[in-house]
Amino acid sequence: MIFFRRQLPLLITLVTGIVFAAQYYVPHPASEEMLTTVTKWLQIIGGFALVLGVTSLFHIHAVKIRRKEPGWGYSFVLYAAMLGTIAIGLWLEGKETINGTMTAFGWIYNFMMVPLQGTMFAILAFFIASAAYRSFRARSREAAVLLIAAIIVMMGRVPLGEYLVPISGDITQWILNVLNASVRRAILIGVSLGAVALSLKIIFGVERAYLGGGKE
């Protein structure tokens, strides 16, 4: 039984890992088709991962409602919103418009989800400004450099900034295309090396955290 519980998953990881790493170097139609098929499979399996996440969310809020914990009414609102959206969405087969006319599902998207999402991210502008006020004081040379770069980029991204300091647009482009690009490349290379090392560790069974704990 230990074989099925511990060794079989490691064997599957090893075989699939080697096969799909090798696939990249085989320019044969069959190899390409295998990649297309498995990409579709991963999408299907990913759908089940959503079930796991949603079940967890359902459970947390169901417990809150059952125990009538503080704020349980909000959990009820969440349930109602979620079930209502699912019911309407499934009824209309997930279509937001039919023959150019907005459906109830499209209405939920346009007049509830988009404003909520947009505003939720928009209020971050205020918190970022407040965080900047606290952290941007030029206490050191490095902090001063960060502050100046941020100010230049902010000025270069709005017409008023370019009107006040005409060169700010060009400097912003230079910062983004040259200085920022060099750092992004260095970080990308570092992260990629780490990702390759981790992938190799996973394939060869050195890294097993993804299998979780629990009984063998």
Added chain:
Amino acid sequence: MSFELLLGAWVATGLTLFIFTFLYEDNPLFKLAEHLYVGISVGYAIVKTYDTVIIRLIYEPMVKQGDWSLLIPLAIGMLMLARYVPKATWMSRIAFAFIVGVGSGLAIPRVVSSFILKQIEDTVRPLASMVQGSPTFTYSLTDPGSNLNAIILLIGMVSVLFYFFFSIEHKGPVQVAARTGILFLMIAFGAAFGYTVMARMSLLIGRLTDLIEYAEPRYGRPSLWLAAVTVIGLVLWSMKRRPQAEPTEE
């Protein structure tokens, strides 16, 4: 104007204002909008996933085209749900092993090719350009492809890599390189910060534009009415909360 558009304007305005109340303090109006947001987003994601995965990727190919090989990912996906059966929890490992194995295998050659070799190739460029048969050094800072910018890019990338290289002590020339790397990092972080701030500002302007539009008489001025209702609601909530908060402070 149609009823659904009118109702939409009032609902969108109300929800926008409810979220904005968080700028004052965490309050019931914000929590209501926040939970509505989570509920609707999850519901929307479920409907879209159902449509994409169950209908388009499973049902239609299997029933209409007879592609029964899709039973394999279906079975692997079902194994993931074994986590909810205590005695069969271990079976979910098979599904995770497949996902992680395929993901790791696919990642290795593609990451090496696109994110390591290609990035190095684009950074290590000729230090001079050939113009009409003779080598020329281009100084233009506004041209990202100029030779001067190519050198700056190279210095930036190498110095940042030196900063993250901890296998040798940062002393002497290595320290100089690492400190240069810090300067480049700070410029990049500052630029990223400024860029993010402007993106958020753009979203904010979008929301405010909607609020201004919904303040027009053809919509029934929901922005003004609901702003008044929201402010009154916040004032009442603050007044109701204050007598309860005082004893606990003592």
